[in-house]
Amino acid sequence: MVENVIDAGTTERTRQKLLVAATEVFAKQGFKSSTIRQIVTKARVNVAAVNYHFRDKATLYSEVLKFALGSILKKYPPDMGVTPGSTPEQKLEAFILSFFLRVLDQSSGAWHGPLMAREMADPTSALDDLVDHVLRPLGDYLNSILREFLGSTATAPLLNACAASVVGQILFYRHCQPVIAKLNPTLTYRREDLERLARHVYEFSLAGIRALAAGARR
């Protein structure tokens, strides 16, 4: 049993290797379709490692989700590049761009987008944490920006509908990516492409919000 020469002595612990490999597999295939044997093969560890270091497959998934979400908001904070004194327009544009980068970042090891998209569309028990710690604060922040456009008398349904309009335009590119790739094969998601898409959504939304603000004031 001493014929193991593949790696001799990395310092990376097995647990960490499993987390990294599992993140990619879960992001690409979802919880149910991913198999423990796929994960341990990619991590180059034994089949029993998952059940030893984590209790079972579900616990591993939950740990992966927590880890991925913690790092994504650190990398692209919602208020990136703006100060409290910035204009509402600047805040909105920054929110939209950072949102685009967050969900469509394709740099290596950025599996946050696919992971969250899967969790939203096909929730596991881990969704509650996701909503409480990430999505609700994000929505509240967007609403605070929108209130600056719509005035303090704006009704909650109007605020929510506008927030949905902004976020929906962005998430479309994530949730429908397979379809978009077929309908529009030339579309890519490099940094510059995302900035162009973000600018479109910003201009489109700004006009929509201002029109509804004018309507509400009447």
Add this chain to the structure above:
Amino acid sequence: MVENVIDAGTTERTRQKLLVAATEVFAKQGFKSSTIRQIVTKARVNVAAVNYHFRDKATLYSEVLKFALGSILKKYPPDMGVTPGSTPEQKLEAFILSFFLRVLDQSSGAWHGPLMAREMADPTSALDDLVDHVLRPLGDYLNSILREFLGSTATAPLLNACAASVVGQILFYRHCQPVIAKLNPTLTYRREDLERLARHVYEFSLAGIRALAAGARR
């Protein structure tokens, strides 16, 4: 002919019972997580029935998808209630409302919305047909409406971006329904609610489109 009491001795053929049961199971759980034994139990037929009447699980799924999509477009055609002579505004509003009804219709046996959402986010080999026969024609029709606003000189990227903005606002309510239910538990999807949401998306989008049309003309 679809809604019938479950009765051991009805004249409903096994094949039809399988289609109905499979539609619900696939819509609720997705292709991979659904099992043949779940489907045949709900249909009250033998385990071998799927492989006898359809060739295998994948073919059954593909038939389910085809059947569900055929009926939904018949029920809510994209141009419902408008004539070729209608104004662009009327066409756009009709397109948005029919889209909302199509993806969020909650009448019993309406599993089209969840089915398509799953297929878009996590495609099987059936996606190709879906794109060619349903989604591409739908997109072309929306583009033809948008061209009436943006002028014949509008670039393809601008048209596509506007189409994405319109469709994205609608699909948000479908793809993120689990999250929306947690953030905004009071939101319901009765016919009147969908008409209100459609009106919001229409007004929001109309302002966005007109602003971009003005910008493009400059």
Add this chain to the structure above:
DNA sequence: AGACATATTAAACGGAGGTTTAAAACAAAT
């Protein structure tokens, strides 16, 4: 009635998946 195609059924097959086990390897401390 008999003959023939079509449907249905219970049972089993083969494979894959998550998990467990028990032995071996390793590390640190005595």
Add this chain to the structure above:
DNA sequence: ATTTGTTTTAAACCTCCGTTTAATATGTCT
């Protein structure tokens, strides 16, 4: 060097799934 606790390993276990089989039932036509 021996002990002790932790980690890794190969192998097996057991369940569930999609599919097949071979026998039985159900019609249909003459």
